[in-house]
Structures are given as structure tokens and as C-alpha cells.
Amino acid sequence: MGIHIPYITSKASPSNDSDGDSVVLSNDHESPMKSVKLTSETHEIQRAPASDEEDRIQIKPVNDEDDTSVMITFNQSISPFIIILTFVASISGFLFGYDTGYISSALISIGTDLDNKVLTYGEKEIITAATSLGALITSIFAGTAADIYGRKRCLMGSNLMFVIGAVVQVSAHTFWQMAIGRLVMGFGVGIGSLISPLFISEIAPKMIRGRLTVINSLWLTGGQLVAYGCGAGLNYVNNGWRILVGLSLVPTAVQFTCLCFLPDTPRYYVMKGDLKKASEVLRRSYTDTSEEIIDRKVEELVKLNHSIPGKNVPERVWNTIKELHTVPSNLRALVIGCGLQAIQQFTGWNSLMYFSGTIFETVGFKNSSAVSIIVSGTNFIFTLVAFFCIDKIGRRTILLIGLPGMTMALVVCAIAFHYLGISFDGTSAVVASGFSSWGIVIIIFIIVFAAFYALGIGTVPWQQSELFPQNVRGVGTSYATATNWAGSLVIASTFLTMLQNITPAGTFAFFAGLSCLSVVFCYFCYPELSGLELEEVQTILKDGFNIKASKALAKKRKQQVVRVQQLKYEPTEEVIEDI
Numbered sequence: 001m002g003i004h005i006p007y008i009t010s011k012a013s014p015s016n017d018s019d020g021d022s023v024v025l026s027n028d029h030e031s032p033m034k035s036v037k038l039t040s041e042t043h044e045i046q047r048a049p050a051s052d053e054e055d056r057i058q059i060k061p062v063n064d065e066d067d068t069s070v071m072i073t074f075n076q077s078i079s080p081f082i083i084i085l086t087f088v089a090s091i092s093g094f095l096f097g098y099d100t101g102y103i104s105s106a107l108i109s110i111g112t113d114l115d116n117k118v119l120t121y122g123e124k125e126i127i128t129a130a131t132s133l134g135a136l137i138t139s140i141f142a143g144t145a146a147d148i149y150g151r152k153r154c155l156m157g158s159n160l161m162f163v164i165g166a167v168v169q170v171s172a173h174t175f176w177q178m179a180i181g182r183l184v185m186g187f188g189v190g191i192g193s194l195i196s197p198l199f200i201s202e203i204a205p206k207m208i209r210g211r212l213t214v215i216n217s218l219w220l221t222g223g224q225l226v227a228y229g230c231g232a233g234l235n236y237v238n239n240g241w242r243i244l245v246g247l248s249l250v251p252t253a254v255q256f257t258c259l260c261f262l263p264d265t266p267r268y269y270v271m272k273g274d275l276k277k278a279s280e281v282l283r284r285s286y287t288d289t290s291e292e293i294i295d296r297k298v299e300e301l302v303k304l305n306h307s308i309p310g311k312n313v314p315e316r317v318w319n320t321i322k323e324l325h326t327v328p329s330n331l332r333a334l335v336i337g338c339g340l341q342a343i344q345q346f347t348g349w350n351s352l353m354y355f356s357g358t359i360f361e362t363v364g365f366k367n368s369s370a371v372s373i374i375v376s377g378t379n380f381i382f383t384l385v386a387f388f389c390i391d392k393i394g395r396r397t398i399l400l401i402g403l404p405g406m407t408m409a410l411v412v413c414a415i416a417f418h419y420l421g422i423s424f425d426g427t428s429a430v431v432a433s434g435f436s437s438w439g440i441v442i443i444i445f446i447i448v449f450a451a452f453y454a455l456g457i458g459t460v461p462w463q464q465s466e467l468f469p470q471n472v473r474g475v476g477t478s479y480a481t482a483t484n485w486a487g488s489l490v491i492a493s494t495f496l497t498m499l500q501n502i503t504p505a506g507t508f509a510f511f512a513g514l515s516c517l518s519v520v521f522c523y524f525c526y527p528e529l530s531g532l533e534l535e536e537v538q539t540i541l542k543d544g545f546n547i548k549a550s551k552a553l554a555k556k557r558k559q560q561v562v563r564v565q566q567l568k569y570e571p572t573e574e575v576i577e578d579i
């Protein structure tokens, strides 16, 4: 049998605390081999006492879940089974991206196919916003539905909505049929946008949970890119937009078929009392792990499940909502989760996503689809950059790089739009100066905006699951996801009207102002959560946003991971004995 450390808890040795519950973590300056000692009874990392008072951070565990998840995830390489589950769940991300992305090209190529007339700006807004409205409605209930019916069934339900929505649209000859098809498709998008990151966070090994969740965002932005690419290709094809919509059926079918053969998350099975299935999924996920640890993990999940209050479903839901609002750490998590999602939407990115074709036509670009591809391609590439940075550089840092960059780009766009001079006549826009270098400036800075957006605020809010403890996670993430869709709805339904009423320069200046305020919000309210245990997130948020403490703790966690990795390759005597 190969030598490996079966498990290590994250709990540091309790140091002199009266209730025996709180622990003190400290930087240890000794070598990892000296400072880490495993015993078969405690399985704890014994750290050297803190020498530097500033570095001492009080950690009070909230529940046992994370000790267990750390036990299982340390020294675990990711199994093919987890990769398959992640990729299948992420197809929802792809559909989210594709279905919100294709509308930009479709609005241009629809021409007079609906009601035999050109769509007005108002009608374009309704068709675009219908999906956000549908997503808003279902995202409110999706968290609770996932607890009742299971994550997997919810995803399959969303597939059904995608199919109905697509069929209604493909066969549409009237504006209203198209809008209803988009609404039903939105029901699917809302469910998928919440469940997919939740599903991934529940099956992912803790140490790479951030990255695995970003895979969903990668599929999302990739879906938008594919939608733009297909849109450009089908622009001049008769009824090309119908093919564009119809293509969305392919990933839906793939996801549905794969889900038929895959299980739900262990946590869901525990909630349903099916412990056999829970350990079966864990066994397939953590192939290197012993039966004993799998059993302990299930035990932990059972304990956790009991902590959800209430005798029946409505009572549980009500208690959960109460707990979400009355427990200070939960309330702070809610402020951060909803705050970040609101910022993501109200800084205007989706107005570009949805209407970039229209905007680029407005500034004089004939091949507007090609420019849209560059913009969504930038979004995709910088989401990839975020994938590599999110755990290493940290969520807070990439947010605080991204938001000021976005502000700067928006200000430049506002100035360029001002000098370009645009007027509207209801269905089209007229550029006073014709195509000019200001048009180029706008394109360049929209691309810069896309890069900074994708790096930070486009990606980080979807890490929302880590903000909430297990018992309020479903409802908490529902609130945050609903905020996202409410924001998207407001932007989609008002953007073109804003362009007309307060001018493009005014609209971009407005987004720049909001983006600037967002920097302030993140600076004061968003702690660094990379590498932290979920229990530590709760502790950090317990009596404030504790930015300083979070940064110090995140740093310590990274050092700890390095130590454990070294330990993995150079096991000590104690470790071998422990096996």
C-alpha cells in the first residue's frame, strides 16, 4: 500500500481557552516536518505557539463539517468522477451563457420575421428581459426546491424548461410568442445558474472548490462566446436566428442524458436519509480514501443535517429564512453575496452582452458581430485568468484590481461617446460624426472593460456558496442569485431607454459612478476568503467584516497548504505509523 496521509483535521490544537472550543492559529516559523505531528487519536496539526500577537487569530468552529471535508480533501488528487460531475453540472453554465448570449445577434437577424415588422427598442428590451425575468422567478425558489427534490432533479427540470422555451421560440412568428419562449427558457436559466455552482461546491474537494466553481463561469462565458460565434455565422442565413435558438437543444440533451446516469450530491442523500447512497458517491469521489473516513464523513453530514431546524418542510424553510436574517454572520454573508451580485449587474456588463451588436452598429461598425466576438472572447479569456488567480492571488485582490480598472474604462467610454454625438429615432441610432476614431476608442475600452470585469466581479460573486453555512446555504444563495437576475432584468429592460433618454455618454458615466462606489463597498466589506475553511468564513463574519483578520488568516492557510503538500511527499515516521 502506498504511503499517504489519510486525513488531517484543520483544527489547530486548542490553546488555553476556557471553553475548549476556540482555537488559536498562529504562524509557525519552524520547518513543517518539525511542526506537524500526527497521532492516531487526535489527527490534529500541532502548531507552535504564536509568537507575534498581531498574527493571532481566534477561530471558533461553527460546525464539524469542515473538519471532515478537510480530512477528506487533504492529500487527495481530484478523481475522474469529480471531474465528470463538475463538467456535467457546468453544462448549465454553458446554457446560461449561450441562452443569454445569442439574443444579441438574434435581435439583429430577426429583421421583420416577427409580426412582419422591425422590432422597436421597447420590444427588443422585452424579448431580452423576458429571460432575466424567468430566471429571477425560478432562482427565488430553486434553493429550497434543491433541498426538497434534489440538485440533480432540479437540473433535469431546468433541461425541460430549456427544451420547451427553445421550441416555442423556434416556431415563433409573433413578438409575444417569442417573448414567452424566452421567459420559459429563463425559468431553466434561473434554476441552472443557482444549482450548478451549488452542486459543484458540494462535490468539490475543499482545496480546489474555488477553481472548480470557476469552471462553471468558464463554461458560462464560453457559452456566450459560442453564441456570438454562431450568431455571426448565421447572421446572413435566412431564419438563421431560429437555428441559433435550436442549437441550444444540443447541450440540454447532453446534460439530461448524462444526469440520468449520475448521482446527486452526498449531502442531498444525507438530507433524504439515504446514507448508503451518500457513502457510495463519496467512495467514487475519493478513491484514495479509506472506508473509515468515508463513514466519518457521512456521520458528519448527518450531524450537520440535524442542525437544520423544523419538523416539516415549510417550518424548516421559515426557520432557515429567520436564521438567515437574525444570525449576524449570516446577515453579513447576505450583504456580501447580494452586494456582489448587484454590483456585477449594475455596473453594466450585461448591457454590452445583450446589446453589443446594437451598440457597435451605432458607433458605425458594419461587422458588429465580429466585434462582439472579440468582447465575449475577452470575457472568456480573462475568466480563465481568474481561474488561475482566484485561489492564489485571492478573491478580494482580484476584485480590487478589476473594479477600478472597469471604472477607468467606463469613464473613457463615456467621454468618447460624448464626442461621437449620437441621436435616436425610436428604432435606430444616428451618429452625428459618422464613423470616427472615437468609435475605435469606444471599442478598445469596451474590451478593456470586459477584461477587468471578467477578472473580478464577473467571476467572484458565483463563489457565493462559501459565504453561507450549510443550514442556510440554499436560501442564502437563492437571495444572491435572485439579486443577480433582478439586476440583469433592470439593466436589460432599461438600457436602450437609458441610451435614448440620458445619452450613451450619460449611461456609461452612470455605470462608472456605480463602479466607483463598488470599489468602496468591496474595500470595506469583502474579506479575503481564499483558502479559508467554511467555518472560518463564519467566524470572520461573526462580529464585523474583519478584513484585516481575513487577510492574515488567508495567508496562513496558504502557508499551511504548502506545508501539508511537502508533508505529502516526505512523510515522517509518525505519519507512516499513523497508517
Ligand SMILES: O[C@H]1[C@H](O)[C@@H](O)[C@H](O)[C@@H](O)[C@H]1O
Pocket: 100, 217, 220, 221, 224, 344, 349, 350, 353, 379, 458, 459, 462, 484, 488
Ligand atoms: O458571471 C456571469 C458572466 O460574467 C456573464 O458574462 C454575464 O453575462 C453574467 O450576467 C454573469 O453572471
